[in-house]
Amino acid sequence: MDYYAPVKQAKKRLTLPQHLQHHLFIISLTCSVPALSLTLNSALAEEVYFDPKLLENHGQSTDKVDLSVFSLSDKAQVPGLYETTIYVNRHEVLEQKIRYDQLPDGSLIAQITPDLLRALNVKVDAFPSLISQEHNVPLRKLSDYIPAADAKFDFNRMRLDISIPQAAMDQKANGYVDPKKWDDGVPVLFSNYAFSGSQRRNKNGSDDSSQYLNMQNGLNLGPWRLRNYSTYNSGDNEHRWDTISTYAQRDIKILKSQILIGESSTPGDLFPSLQFTGIQLASDDNMLPDSQRGFAPTIRGIANSNAEVTIRQDGYIIYQSYVAPGAFEINDLYPSSFSGELEVTVREADGTERKFNQPFSAVPVMQRPGRFKYSGTLGHYRSNESGDKEPDFVQGTTIYGISNEITAYTGILLSSDYISGLAGMGFSLLDLGSVSVDGTQAQTTLDNNQSSSGQSYRIQYSKNIETTDTNFSVASYRYSTNGFYDFDEANQSQDDSGQENHKRSKYQISINQALWEGASLYTSAYQQDYWRNSNKEKNITFGMNTSFYGVSYNLSYSFSQVKDEENDQQIAMNIRVPLSRWLPQSWATYNVTHQKGDSTRQQLGISGSALDDYRLSYSAQQSHTDHGGTHNTNLNATYRSTYGTLNTGYYYDNTSQQINYGIAGGVIAHSHGVTLSQPLGDSFALIDTNGASGARVQNIPGLKTDWRGYAVVPYLTPYSENRIDIDTTTLPRDVDVTKSSEMVIPNKGAMVVAHFDARLGVRTLIKLLQPNGNPVPFGAIAVSEDQTLENIVDEEGILYLSGVKTNEPVSIHVKWGVAANQQCRVTVNISPAAVSVQSITASCI
Known part of the structure; x- marks a missing residue:
C-alpha cells in the first residue's frame, strides 16, 4: 500500500464554526505541500533540515516526526500517482493518472513514456532515440530525446505542461478529436416526449379541448441507433396516431459518413429534399473538426x-x-x-x-480545397399528398472543393418515369463576393404518358461588404422552362394540361446592414410564380433593431401574399426595458401592431426568470384592441426540473377563457434502472455520482441528480469534447467529490456516461491518540483500508476526513515513519448527526 499517495485537493469550501477553522487551516497548509517548504536562497547548495519544533509547540514529542521529504527545497512534494491534466504547447489534450518520481531536490518529475507521447500526437517514430525505447518504460529528460522539448508540473493545479517543437508534432486541425476517442455510448432505450393540451370555455356555453403528443423514441446498441418518430393528435372528436419516420442509423468513421436504413429524407443542398423509405449513405460534416466545417x-x-x-x-x-x-x-x-x-x-x-x-x-454550396462531400440514396418515394405516385428512385450527389476559388458539384436522380441530372460550379469573386451557377436537365413521363423535358437554371450570390458592413447572406434566382418538372411535381396526380402548381421562377434575397453600435437594418424578400397561373407567392420583411441606455427597440414591416388569398400587411413596434435594478432577470415590454384594413393592438407586459438558477420563466401581458375595444389577458410560466419541463398558461378575453398545459422530457431506461430527464437532444449523457443526490449540474437550469444519484445532461455536441461540471457549492453536507468535471466525446445519437466519484458520508475531525496518551505526531499520513479516504494529521493530532460512511466501521492506517513504532491503526464508527462536521476522539494502536 502506498501510504504517501497524493492527498486529493478539496473541491468545495466549507463554512465551519470558529473553533474548528484553525484545524482546517493547518490541513490546507499540509495539503498544499509547498507551504511547508523552506523559503531558501537558490544559491544554497547544501541540504537543510527543517526542525519540526518550529511548527509544533503544543507539548508533543517531535523527535520522531519524519518531514524530511519536505525539507529538500521549496518545490518538494510527495511522489505518487496523480490525476493530471496534460497540456501540449498550451492546449489541453488529455486527462489521466500519471506517476511522479522525486528528484534529488525534492521536486517531482513525470514518468512520460513513448506510448503517452504517441497519445499526445508526437511523432515518436521520427526520433531514433525514442524508437529504441520500450513503449511503456518511462523516459529520462524529454530534451534528451527531442531537442528543445520540456515538461513542467504544476502541483497546485495538477497540470503537466509539455512543450514540443512544432516539427515534432503530428499536426492536426484545430478542434481535432481522435476518432478513437469517439464514444459509442452504452445501451439505452429512451423516449423523448412533448405533451401539450388546452381547455377552452366560451361564453356562449360551448367548450372544446385538444391534446397533442410528440414522441421521438430510440434504442442504442453499440454504434447502431434505432429511431421512431410518432405523434398523437386529439380534438374536434378526432383521435389520430401518425408514424412520421422509423429508421436505423450508424456512423462509418473511416468515411466520415452516416448510413441510414428506413424512413428519412434526402439532403437538400443540391436537389430539393425528398421523403423516402430505403437506404442512404451521406457525408456528415459533424465528424470533421470544428475548424474544417463550412468554408x-x-x-x-x-x-x-x-x-x-x-x-x-x-x-x-x-x-x-x-x-x-x-x-x-x-x-x-x-x-x-x-x-x-x-x-x-x-x-x-x-x-x-x-x-x-x-x-x-462563399455561397453555401462551396467547400474547402480538397473536401469531398457526397450522398447516395436508394429508396421508395413518400409523398405527403394522397393520390400522388410513389415510385422507387435513386439519387446521388457529389461536391468537391477544387481550390479556394472553385467548387464543382453534380447530381443525378432516376426513377421509372423521371430522370434528371444537375451540374454546377461555385466561384469566389474575391472582393466582389462569390457566386454559384448550375443547371438541371429533366425528362418526365406524365400521367397521360406524354413525355416532357426541360431545364432549370439557378444562380446564387453571397457577399459581405466590409467597408459598409453590409451582408448579403444569400441572393438566389431560379428559372425553369415550361417542360421542366422537379421530382415532387412529376409525381403529382395530374397531367400536363392541368398542372397549375408547375413552378416557373423563384427569387429570394436577405440583407443585413449595420448602422452603428447596437443598431442594424435588415430586409428579406421572396417571390415565386407558376406556369399557367397568374397568381404569385410573395413575402417581404424589413425592420430595424437598436438600443439606447439598455432599452431595446424594434420596428418592422411585413407583406405576404399566398396564392388565391388576399395579401396581408403589418407594421409593428416593440420596446423592451430591463428591470434588473428592481427585479433580477426581468423586463418590461410594450408592443403595438397594426394590420392593414384591420385593428391596432397594444400590449403591455412583464417577463423574466426566477429562482437561484433561473429555472422558472414567466410572462404576463395585458392587451387592448381598438376596434370593438376588446381586452385580453395572457399569463404563462415554464418550470425546468430534473425530471422534465412543465409549462402552463391562462388566456382570457371578452368571449372566452382558455387554460394551456404541457410537459416535456425524456424517459431513459439503462442498465441501472429508469431515469427521467429534461427534453433530450440528439446526443446526451448520464451522470452517475455513486448515489449522491441533489448535486446540481452547472449551466443547465433545474438539473440536479435524483434520489439515486443519477441525472441526464440533455444535449451534447457529437464528435466534440463536452465538459460536464458539477456545481460543488450545491452538494449536500454529506457529499464530497474528488473531481468536479468530466470530459465526454459522444458519437451522433449516443448516450455516454459521466462518472463522478462522489464520497457519500459525513465530514469528521478525529483526534488520534497513541497508546501512551500523546496525540499522533503532526505530518502523519492517514489512509483508510480501502484507500478512499486520506489526509495529513495536524499539529494537535487531529485528522480531517470527508465522505466517512455512517454506522459502518472504518479502518484507518496512520504512518509518520518507517519504524514499527511510527505507525498505528484505528477503527472508527460514526453515527449520523445534524452538525456539519463531527468531532470525535479515537485511540490509534
Missing part, C-alpha cells in the same frame, strides 16, 4: 525562419500558430462568416513582419 480559404505563404503566423478578420485574431522555415499551408481556419477579407501577418524570428490580404467569399 474557409487555404492560406499559403513562405516563412524565412520559425515564424509566427497571425490571421485577423475585422480586426480580431482568428488564428495564430508557428510554422517552420519554408513554404507553409494553413487549412484549418474556423469560418467566421461566408465572406470577408483575411489579414495575414508573418512575423519572423528576428522580429520583421510581412503582411498580405486574402479576400474570400
Whole structure:
C-alpha cells in the first residue's frame, strides 16, 4: 500500500464554526505541500533540515516526526500517482493518472513514456532515440530525446505542461478529436416526449379541448441507433396516431459518413429534399473538426525562419500558430462568416513582419480545397399528398472543393418515369463576393404518358461588404422552362394540361446592414410564380433593431401574399426595458401592431426568470384592441426540473377563457434502472455520482441528480469534447467529490456516461491518540483500508476526513515513519448527526 499517495485537493469550501477553522487551516497548509517548504536562497547548495519544533509547540514529542521529504527545497512534494491534466504547447489534450518520481531536490518529475507521447500526437517514430525505447518504460529528460522539448508540473493545479517543437508534432486541425476517442455510448432505450393540451370555455356555453403528443423514441446498441418518430393528435372528436419516420442509423468513421436504413429524407443542398423509405449513405460534416466545417480559404505563404503566423478578420485574431522555415499551408481556419477579407501577418524570428490580404467569399454550396462531400440514396418515394405516385428512385450527389476559388458539384436522380441530372460550379469573386451557377436537365413521363423535358437554371450570390458592413447572406434566382418538372411535381396526380402548381421562377434575397453600435437594418424578400397561373407567392420583411441606455427597440414591416388569398400587411413596434435594478432577470415590454384594413393592438407586459438558477420563466401581458375595444389577458410560466419541463398558461378575453398545459422530457431506461430527464437532444449523457443526490449540474437550469444519484445532461455536441461540471457549492453536507468535471466525446445519437466519484458520508475531525496518551505526531499520513479516504494529521493530532460512511466501521492506517513504532491503526464508527462536521476522539494502536 502506498501510504504517501497524493492527498486529493478539496473541491468545495466549507463554512465551519470558529473553533474548528484553525484545524482546517493547518490541513490546507499540509495539503498544499509547498507551504511547508523552506523559503531558501537558490544559491544554497547544501541540504537543510527543517526542525519540526518550529511548527509544533503544543507539548508533543517531535523527535520522531519524519518531514524530511519536505525539507529538500521549496518545490518538494510527495511522489505518487496523480490525476493530471496534460497540456501540449498550451492546449489541453488529455486527462489521466500519471506517476511522479522525486528528484534529488525534492521536486517531482513525470514518468512520460513513448506510448503517452504517441497519445499526445508526437511523432515518436521520427526520433531514433525514442524508437529504441520500450513503449511503456518511462523516459529520462524529454530534451534528451527531442531537442528543445520540456515538461513542467504544476502541483497546485495538477497540470503537466509539455512543450514540443512544432516539427515534432503530428499536426492536426484545430478542434481535432481522435476518432478513437469517439464514444459509442452504452445501451439505452429512451423516449423523448412533448405533451401539450388546452381547455377552452366560451361564453356562449360551448367548450372544446385538444391534446397533442410528440414522441421521438430510440434504442442504442453499440454504434447502431434505432429511431421512431410518432405523434398523437386529439380534438374536434378526432383521435389520430401518425408514424412520421422509423429508421436505423450508424456512423462509418473511416468515411466520415452516416448510413441510414428506413424512413428519412434526402439532403437538400443540391436537389430539393425528398421523403423516402430505403437506404442512404451521406457525408456528415459533424465528424470533421470544428475548424474544417463550412468554408474557409487555404492560406499559403513562405516563412524565412520559425515564424509566427497571425490571421485577423475585422480586426480580431482568428488564428495564430508557428510554422517552420519554408513554404507553409494553413487549412484549418474556423469560418467566421461566408465572406470577408483575411489579414495575414508573418512575423519572423528576428522580429520583421510581412503582411498580405486574402479576400474570400462563399455561397453555401462551396467547400474547402480538397473536401469531398457526397450522398447516395436508394429508396421508395413518400409523398405527403394522397393520390400522388410513389415510385422507387435513386439519387446521388457529389461536391468537391477544387481550390479556394472553385467548387464543382453534380447530381443525378432516376426513377421509372423521371430522370434528371444537375451540374454546377461555385466561384469566389474575391472582393466582389462569390457566386454559384448550375443547371438541371429533366425528362418526365406524365400521367397521360406524354413525355416532357426541360431545364432549370439557378444562380446564387453571397457577399459581405466590409467597408459598409453590409451582408448579403444569400441572393438566389431560379428559372425553369415550361417542360421542366422537379421530382415532387412529376409525381403529382395530374397531367400536363392541368398542372397549375408547375413552378416557373423563384427569387429570394436577405440583407443585413449595420448602422452603428447596437443598431442594424435588415430586409428579406421572396417571390415565386407558376406556369399557367397568374397568381404569385410573395413575402417581404424589413425592420430595424437598436438600443439606447439598455432599452431595446424594434420596428418592422411585413407583406405576404399566398396564392388565391388576399395579401396581408403589418407594421409593428416593440420596446423592451430591463428591470434588473428592481427585479433580477426581468423586463418590461410594450408592443403595438397594426394590420392593414384591420385593428391596432397594444400590449403591455412583464417577463423574466426566477429562482437561484433561473429555472422558472414567466410572462404576463395585458392587451387592448381598438376596434370593438376588446381586452385580453395572457399569463404563462415554464418550470425546468430534473425530471422534465412543465409549462402552463391562462388566456382570457371578452368571449372566452382558455387554460394551456404541457410537459416535456425524456424517459431513459439503462442498465441501472429508469431515469427521467429534461427534453433530450440528439446526443446526451448520464451522470452517475455513486448515489449522491441533489448535486446540481452547472449551466443547465433545474438539473440536479435524483434520489439515486443519477441525472441526464440533455444535449451534447457529437464528435466534440463536452465538459460536464458539477456545481460543488450545491452538494449536500454529506457529499464530497474528488473531481468536479468530466470530459465526454459522444458519437451522433449516443448516450455516454459521466462518472463522478462522489464520497457519500459525513465530514469528521478525529483526534488520534497513541497508546501512551500523546496525540499522533503532526505530518502523519492517514489512509483508510480501502484507500478512499486520506489526509495529513495536524499539529494537535487531529485528522480531517470527508465522505466517512455512517454506522459502518472504518479502518484507518496512520504512518509518520518507517519504524514499527511510527505507525498505528484505528477503527472508527460514526453515527449520523445534524452538525456539519463531527468531532470525535479515537485511540490509534
